[in-house]
Amino acid sequence: MLIAGLGTLIFKKRKLIEVFPKSVRTIWNGCELRVLVLLSLFLQMVLILLGKRRKYIAKNWIRIVLWVAYLSADWIATVSLGVLSQAEGDSKDQSFDPNYIIMSCWAPFLLLHLGGPDTITAYSLEDNELWPRRFLELGVQSVVAFYVFLRSWTGTPINALAIPMFIAGIIKFGERIWVLRSASSDVFRDSMLPRPDPGPNYAKFMDGYSSKKAEGFKISVGTFEAPTVVRHNNFPDALHEASYFFKTFKRLFADLILSFQDR
Known part of the structure; x- marks a missing residue:
């Protein structure tokens, strides 16, 4: 035909x-x-x-x-x-x-x-x-x-x-x-997907904790806060932050969800 x-x-x-x-x-x-x-x-x-x-x-x-x-x-x-x-x-x-x-x-x-x-x-x-x-x-x-x-x-x-x-x-x-x-x-x-982050290795952490404790070290477990970074309110820093947030916000246009850290 x-x-x-x-x-x-x-x-x-x-x-x-x-x-x-x-x-x-x-x-x-x-x-x-x-x-x-x-x-x-x-x-x-x-x-x-x-x-x-x-x-x-x-x-x-x-x-x-x-x-x-x-x-x-x-x-x-x-x-x-x-x-x-x-x-x-x-x-x-x-x-x-x-x-x-x-x-x-x-x-x-x-x-x-x-x-x-x-x-x-x-x-x-x-x-x-x-x-x-x-x-x-x-x-x-x-x-x-x-x-x-x-x-x-x-x-x-x-x-x-x-x-x-x-x-x-x-x-x-x-x-x-x-x-x-x-x-x-x-x-x-696919280009917007971040690299996979499995999170902290708790098994490796506990092995190190047990071995240090068995050697007689005084060990305590706790949390700490990251130091606060003081940023000056100038144009280069604003551009840097805008670029960082734009890369995160761009994922929404690709129908991707944000992780807990991104939110």
């Missing part, structure tokens, strides 16, 4: 394309890839400029523009890689064509776009839970980009410049997946 549905979709797409005149289709086939790459670059610029502004500007137009740009950026970059791989597969005897050679830089360039800008990693908390899909996408898109890179390899200096960009694109995409995983609910909750 899935194959039949895809075949029907391709057939309808071809019928839709045939509606346009042949001159329009010729122009579009020549500039399709360039338009997609420029559109992907434009969406990245929108995310860079408006990614942080939603934190202190509560306006609906910013939310709508960011939402559309965030959802469209990955889709456009993925479609561009698909068109690029198809163009590489259809090309024959074009190893010395400048347009063919420059395609080796577009594949890692699109990988950088899939990594996203540093101003916005996820639009909502639900996006963090989808990090396994992003991990699978990293593997698939890296293989496609590497295929395009190998097909367009001609040994020219521009091919050599694409190698560090390709490595940077994989690292950038991997960093985004790592951040999404770190912010997911399960991993975030």
Whole structure:
């Protein structure tokens, strides 16, 4: 059923394309890839400029523009890689064509776009839970980009410049997946759990107490209060205490309970 549905979709797409005149289709086939790459670059610029502004500007137009740009950026970059791989597969005897050679830089360039800008990693908390899909996408898109890179390899200096960009694109995409995983609910909750504290070892304490008493030492058992630390009311101490209490209070956002010592 899935194959039949895809075949029907391709057939309808071809019928839709045939509606346009042949001159329009010729122009579009020549500039399709360039338009997609420029559109992907434009969406990245929108995310860079408006990614942080939603934190202190509560306006609906910013939310709508960011939402559309965030959802469209990955889709456009993925479609561009698909068109690029198809163009590489259809090309024959074009190893010395400048347009063919420059395609080796577009594949890692699109990988950088899939990594996203540093101003916005996820639009909502639900996006963090989808990090396994992003991990699978990293593997698939890296293989496609590497295929395009190998097909367009001609040994020219521009091919050599694409190698560090390709490595940077994989690292950038991997960093985004790592951040999404770190912010997911399960991993975030596990990171908030303190180290296990079994409490005092009473058996070891009683063994030491009995051995010291048998040796003739005068031993008494009691409690003592910790010395009171006098803190000066200055800004560095306030920041230190605020950081300490913030780490404790942050556990409540991960649906964790506080221990007796924390309370």
